[in-house]
Amino acid sequence: QVQLVESGGGVVQPGRSQRLSCAATGFTISDAAMYWVRQAPGKGLEWVAVISYDGSRKYYADAVKGRLIISRDNSKNTLSLQMNSLGVEDTAMYYCARGVAMGSAWSDAFDIWGQGTMVTVSS
Amino acid sequence: DIQMTQSPSSVSASVGDRVTITCRASQGISTWLAWYQQKPGKAPKLLIYAASSLQGGVPSRFSGSGSGTDFTLTISSLQSEDSATYYCQQANSFPNTFGQGTKLEIK
Numbered sequence: 001q002v003q004l005v006e007s008g009g010g011v012v013q014p015g016r017s018q019r020l021s022c023a024a025t026g027f028t029i030s031d032a033a034m035y036w037v038r039q040a041p042g043k044g045l046e047w048v049a050v051i052s053y054d055g056s057r058k059y060y061a062d063a064v065k066g067r068l069i070i071s072r073d074n075s076k077n078t079l080s081l082q083m084n085s086l087g088v089e090d091t092a093m094y095y096c097a098r099g100v101a102m103g104s105a106w107s108d109a110f111d112i113w114g115q116g117t118m119v120t121v122s123s
Numbered sequence: 124d125i126q127m128t129q130s131p132s133s134v135s136a137s138v139g140d141r142v143t144i145t146c147r148a149s150q151g152i153s154t155w156l157a158w159y160q161q162k163p164g165k166a167p168k169l170l171i172y173a174a175s176s177l178q179g180g181v182p183s184r185f186s187g188s189g190s191g192t193d194f195t196l197t198i199s200s201l202q203s204e205d206s207a208t209y210y211c212q213q214a215n216s217f218p219n220t221f222g223q224g225t226k227l228e229i230k
Contacts, residue, residue, distance in 0.1 A: 035219075037167075045159075045167065045210055045221040059217040062124075095166055102155055102173040107214040109157035109172035116166055 002026035002112060004096050009117030012086055022079040022096030022114055030054075030074040033099035033108055036081050038092035039116075046092070049081070050099065050108075063089070086121045093118050125149050125213050129222035137230045142198045144225045146211035151191045155214040158187055158196045160207045161224075167210065171196065203229050 008020040022034075036048040049060045049070040058070055069082040079096050093116040099108030126149035136142050146156065154174035159167035169178045171187035174194055184199045198205055206229045211222040 044224045045161075045212075047212075047219040047221065050217065050219075061218045100172070102157070102176075102214060104155065106217070107155040108219075109169055109178075109212070109214060110159075110167070111169045111172075111178065113166035113168070 004098065004112055004114035006094065006096055006114040006117035009094065009119045011120045011122060013123055014087055014121055016086055018083045018086060018119060020081040020083065020094055020096075020117055020119070022081075024077045024079075024098075027098075027112075028074075029072065029077055029079065029098065033106070034070075034072060034079045035097045035099055035108070035110060036068075036070060036079075037095045037097055037110070037113075038090075039095070040089075040092045043092075048094070050106075051079070083119070086119075088121050091119060091121045124218055125152065125216060125220055127211055127213055127220050127222040129209075129211060129225050131225060132223065133226040133228070135228045135230050136201050138201055138203055140201045142201055142205075142227065144196045144209055144211075144227075146189075146194045146196070146222050148192045148194075148213055148215075152213045152215035154190045156187075156189070156194050157212045157214065158185075159210045159212065160205075161210065162207045170209075198227075201229065205229070 051070045095116045097110035098112040100111040156174045158171040161167040175187045208224045
């Protein structure tokens with residue numbers, strides 16, 4: 001079964017760190033760029049970060065740059081998001097997603113999504 | 124950053140109706156646009172990619188069109204299971220950005 005499964009969410013205090021993981025089954029992530037997208041409660045989707053198929057290139061949304069770090073381990077078929085200096089504005093459901101090229105490099109749609117893991121930043 | 128603006132923000136329609144949602148980009152994005160459907164408590168689902176290509180397994184009543192800055196998602200004959208929020212996403216440049224969403228309700 002082709003799926004992505006996120007884990008690592010929970011309640012964390014402001015200023016602390018949290019690490020999210022995303023495990024792929026039924027396919028190998030090594031051929032694809034992988035993404036994190038988040039959604040604050042009752043709000044829309046927000047693109048967070050992307051990592052290239054080999055981990056050599058990474059891009060971040062301005063809101064998370066310098067605090068969140070995306071990484072991957074292709075040998076374990078997993079994606080990670082290290083979240084540092086968390087603030088209440090980071091409270092959201094975090095989804096990992098596989099990128100599929102729409103015809104140009106880095107022009108990806110997201111064809112496989114995990115079920116999400118909720119991160120709540122609160123004292 | 125490229126801003127994506129969807130309209131309307133919400134729409135109510137009856138089963139069998141034709142529904143159109145529009146998405147406008149703040150600058151040209153060629154056809155690097157995707158549409159997603161999200162139901163409450165669920166992850167988004169890819170419907171359309173490259174502006175007009177139907178993702179496998181998606182019913183043919185969904186279609187997309189447009190290029191440059193103006194795009195549309197059309198549901199030709201609305202079904203009850205189409206009640207959801209719909210998002211457009213640009214993939215022309217990073218950061219990829221989403222529209223604010225259009226909530227579709229069935230009358």
